[in-house]
Amino acid sequence: MNLLVLGGTVFVGRHFVEAALARGHRVTLLHRGQRGADLFPQADRILADRDGGLDALGDRTWDAVVDCCGYVPRVVRQSAQALRDRTNRYLFVSTISVYKGSDQPGMTEDSELATIEDETVEEITGETYGALKVLCEQEVQSAYGDRALIVRPGLVIGPNDPTNRFTYWVDRLAKGGRVLLPNRPSQPMQLIDARDMGLWMVLALEQGLSGVYNANGQDETLTFGDMVAACHKLNLGAQLVWADPEFLAENSVELWQELPLVLPVDGSGDGMQQVDNSKARNAGLTFRSWEVSARDTLAWRQTVTDEATPRFGLDPDKEAAVLAKLP
Numbered sequence: 001m002n003l004l005v006l007g008g009t010v011f012v013g014r015h016f017v018e019a020a021l022a023r024g025h026r027v028t029l030l031h032r033g034q035r036g037a038d039l040f041p042q043a044d045r046i047l048a049d050r051d052g053g054l055d056a057l058g059d060r061t062w063d064a065v066v067d068c069c070g071y072v073p074r075v076v077r078q079s080a081q082a083l084r085d086r087t088n089r090y091l092f093v094s095t096i097s098v099y100k101g102s103d104q105p106g107m108t109e110d111s112e113l114a115t116i117e118d119e120t121v122e123e124i125t126g127e128t129y130g131a132l133k134v135l136c137e138q139e140v141q142s143a144y145g146d147r148a149l150i151v152r153p154g155l156v157i158g159p160n161d162p163t164n165r166f167t168y169w170v171d172r173l174a175k176g177g178r179v180l181l182p183n184r185p186s187q188p189m190q191l192i193d194a195r196d197m198g199l200w201m202v203l204a205l206e207q208g209l210s211g212v213y214n215a216n217g218q219d220e221t222l223t224f225g226d227m228v229a230a231c232h233k234l235n236l237g238a239q240l241v242w243a244d245p246e247f248l249a250e251n252s253v254e255l256w257q258e259l260p261l262v263l264p265v266d267g268s269g270d271g272m273q274q275v276d277n278s279k280a281r282n283a284g285l286t287f288r289s290w291e292v293s294a295r296d297t298l299a300w301r302q303t304v305t306d307e308a309t310p311r312f313g314l315d316p317d318k319e320a321a322v323l324a325k326l327p
C-alpha cells in the first residue's frame with residue numbers, strides 16, 4: 001500500500017510507521033518537522049502544517065490516509081475533505097474519551113458519546129478533549145462513509161511515550177528504594193502497547209476494515225496492582241509502600257497527575273478501564289505482556305537525554321517527604 005500519515009513521528013504514529021515500513025508498505029509523512037525530523041529516512045517526507053498547509057501535498061494520491069494528530073474538528077475537516085477523492089480509506093486515531101459514561105463498565109463502540117455545547121471551541125482541556133474528538137470522528141465519517149476507519153485507543157504505553165504516565169512507574173520502580181503507591185491495587189486497568197496498536201492499524205488497513213473499533217487494552221480483569229507487579233519485576237528490591245488515598249489527599253498528593261493512571265477513589269472513572277474491545281480482538285488485535293512493555297520502556301527511557309519537566313509524575317523530594325510520615 002501507498003500510505004499518507006499525518007503526524008507519525010511521536011508515539012502511536014511512529015510505531016504505525018515502523019510497522020508499515022517493516023511490512024513493505026510505502027509511507028509519506030506530512031508533519032511540521034518539529035520532532036522526529038531524522039526518523040524514517042526510507043519514507044517520503046513533506047514538511048507542512050496540516051492546518052492550512054495541505055497544498056504541499058500537490059495532486060498525489062494514496063491508498064490510505066492515517067490521521068494520528070487530529071484534535072480539532074475544523075482542522076480534521078480540512079484533511080478529510082481535501083483527500084476525499086485521493087484515497088480509498090481514511091483511518092482516524094480517536095480515543096475512548098469520546099464516551100459519555102466514564103463510570104459505566106462494558107462500553108461498546110455503540111455507547112453514548114460525549115457532547116459539547118459550543119462546537120466552535122478549539123481549546124483542548126480535560127473537559128473538551130473527548131467531545132472534540134467526537135466531532136473529529138464525525139468529520140471523517142461524513143466525508144468517507146464506509147471508507148472511514150475510526151480507532152479508539154485508551155491508555156497507550158511503551159517506548160517513546162511523551163506523557164510519562166506508565167513510564168513514571170517503570171522508572172520509579174526500577175530506581176528502587178521505598179516507592180509511594182496509592183492503595184487502589186484492585187482498580188481496573190486497560191493498557192495497550194503502542195507497538196501492538198500500530199501493527200494492528202496496519203493489519204486493519206490491509207484487511208480493508210471500516211467502522212469503529214475500541215483498541216484500549218488487554219481485558220477487563222487486569223488491575224493497577226497487576227501493572228505495579230509487572231513494573232516491580234524490573235527491581236524486586238524496591239519496597240512498595242501502599243498509602244490510603246485519604247492520607248495522600250491530606251498531604252496534597254494528586255491521583256492521576258502526580259501518581260499517574262490512578263483514577264478517583266469513588267470509582268467514577270473506572271468504566272473507562274473496562275471498555276469492551278472484543279470487536280478489535282476479533283479483527284486481529286493482540287497484546288504483549290505488561291512485563292515486556294515495562295522492560296522495553298525502561299530501556300528506551302534510559303536513552304532519553306531530554307530533561308524537560310514531565311507532564312505526569314511525583315517530584316522525588318515531595319515523595320520522600322510524604323514517605324517519611326509512613327512506617
